[in-house]
Amino acid sequence: MNPLILGIFQYIGPNGTVGSAWQHPRDTSADFTKLSHWTALAKKFEDARFDFxxxxxxxxxxxxxxxxLPAAVREGRGIPHGDPMPLISAVAAVTENLGFIVTTSTTVEPPAANARRFATLDHFTDGxxxxxxxxxxxxxxxAALMGKELIAHDLRYDMADDYLDVNLTLWEGSWQDDALVRDKASGVYADPEKVHIVHHEGPYFRTDGILNLPPSPQRTPLLVxxxxxxxxxxxxxxxxxxxxxxxxxxxTVARTIAGVRASAVAAGRPADAIKIVVGALFITAPTSEEAWAKHAEMLAMSTPEGAAAIYAGNTGVDLLALDPDKPIAQSRTELGQSNLERYLGRDGKPAPLVRDILENFRRTGINGSVFVGSPTEVVDQVEEFVRQTGADGFLIQPHLTPETYDDFIELLLPELRRRGLARSEYEGATLRERLFPDGTAHLPKTHRGHAFRAGRA
Ligand SMILES: Cc1cc2nc3c(=O)[nH]c(=O)nc-3n(C[C@H](O)[C@H](O)[C@H](O)COP(=O)(O)O)c2cc1C
Structure with missing residues (x-):
């Protein structure tokens, strides 16, 4: 088994992914508005050699x-939620190797603005x-916040394809590799023959312009x-x-992973062109009993009302308004489809009842996979999970910040390393090379974005 990719899940808010942990005496996530909270965490993650x-x-x-939804406000769940972009320069400044992955939505900002911001950050973070x-x-x-209408689910993905094309065109097409000259003696900053206005006219977006920055280490950020x-x-x-x-x-995870790999192959890419990183919660302690006690403590801070609020915001389905003894009747939503599909009943199994769905979501939230136990027990479970699913790594979701990570670092990492499941040192200069040690800093030839490159023969 290869060493696992290990990333850390956070958002700019006062909670983890299950319940409202900020109220716990040892939790520091309510300090999310302080830059020092984040720089200390970033240094901790880099010292432990997490990938991103x-x-x-x-x-x-x-x-x-x-x-x-009043429970969301009362418990600090989903409200508040700050913008992660301004944080990246600060955490990049106190680290050298830790990668950073940031979410932006294809429905909010114009694509050229997104391209420019990521390109700038690729420079500032050294790839x-x-x-x-x-x-x-x-x-x-x-959508309502932005004064727009909600775009239907599948149409959002059609638009996302076009949105990405604009980004790829700008990142890959504007500057040739050797366009930047920066020769003080001749006074030539860049070669005008090698910087190009690019054009994209798609069904939803168009651009005629340049990415106004020389090529960054990765050009295109790692695409997740x-x-x-x-x-x-x-x-x-x-x-x-x-x-x-x-x-x-x-x-379930094995099926999802097989589906993603099959989609890659259908798109003409190798099945392993995509690394699969599973969101998971790890609750560990020196003994099994202590770990389960921590788990119980976490569940005590997770209310059905809070869980239902998050679920409703994500899917549009209010579990508290439905008959608890029936399955969810609706199978489509124009909001997030994954968290609805998750509870529709699969493989001939009956669909779960609303009361069970609410309890499952209260216990797991968007984590899904939960590993609880002593270090040996958890690493045994992890090994078996990876063997069964073919996952390439985990996104470690927080319960208590920073305690979840401290426990992972002190108790699980040594055992993972002993079994060759975690790296002890960083490899690869850029985030892309970290995840694909046999590749390069740029998009591989098998990725369609490669063809957008300026000056390509
Ligand atoms: C580990 C993990 C992280 C996610 N992070 C985000 C996020 O940052 N922002 C977001 O809008 N959705 C996030 N999602 C939710 C999915 O992207 C969500 O399913 C999607 O936005 C709706 O698309 P779908 O209908 O294809 O599920 C995350 C999901 C998982 C499993």
Whole structure:
């Protein structure tokens, strides 16, 4: 088994991914508005040799029919939620190797603005940036905030293809590799023959201009995707270099992973062109009993109302308004489809009842996979999970910040390393080379974005 890719999940807000942990005496996430909170965490993650810090984001917030969901406000769940972009320069400045993956939605800003911001960050981070491309969870509230209509689910993905094309055109097409001269003696900054206005005219977006920056170390940031609906999987197959999968039972995760790899192959790419990173929560302690006690403590801070608010904001389905003894009747949403599909019943199994769905979501949130136990027990579970699913790594989701990570570092990493499942040193100068040690800093030839490169023969 190869060493695992290990990333950290965070968002700019006062909670983890299950319940409202900020209220715990040892939790520091309510300091999310302080830069020092983040720089200390980033240094910790780099010292432990984690591959990257992922900052989730959404302009959406938990509301239904134009009304805020009171539990979300009361518990600090989904409200508040800050912008991760301004944080990246600060955490990059205190680290040298840690990668950063940031979410932006293809439905909010114009694509050229997104391209310029990521290119600037690729320079500032020396090639350590990745883009989690989402079409936007909680899309209804995000659209209303921006004064727009909600775009239908599948159309959002069609538009995302076009949005990405604009970005790729700008990143790859504006400057040839040797366009930057920067010769003080001759006074030539760049070769005018090698900087090009690019043109894109797609069904939804157009651009005629340049990326107004010389090529950055990766040119295109590492392309990541996290939507597991059928349409999301197709998008990932064509475009993603890494996919974040919401976990769950190993059989479910194995099926999702096989689906993503099949989409890559259908798009003419190798099955292993995409690294699959599973969102998971690890609760460990020196003994099994202590670990389960921590888990119980976490669940005590997770209310059905808070869970229902997050679920409603994400899918538009209010579990508290449905008959608890029936399955969810609706099978389609124009909001996030993955968290609806997750509970529709699969493989001939009956669909779960609303009361069980609410309890499952209360316990797991968007984590899905939860590993609890002593270090040996957890690493045994991890090894078995990876064997069963073919996952390439994990996105470590927080319960208590920073305690979840401290436990991982002190208790799990030594055991993972002993079994060859975690690296002890960084390899690869850029984030892309970190995930693909046999590749280069730039998009590989098998990625369709490669063809957008200026000056390509
Ligand atoms: C680990 C993980 C991280 C995610 N991060 C984000 C995020 O930062 N922003 C967001 O809008 N959605 C995020 N999502 C949700 C998916 O992208 C969501 O399913 C998608 O936005 C809706 O697409 P779908 O209908 O294809 O599921 C994440 C999902 C997972 C599993």
């Amino acid at each position: 810090l992922f900052l989730a984001d959404s302009y959406g917030f938990p509301a239904l029919d134009g009304e805020l 350590r940036i990745g883009w989690n491309i989402v079409t936007g969870s909680s899309g209804a509230t995000a 995707q996290a939507g597991a609906s059928g349409r999301g999987r197709d998008f990932a197959g064509r475009n993603a270099e890494a996919v974040f999968v919401g976990g769950g039972e190993p059989e």
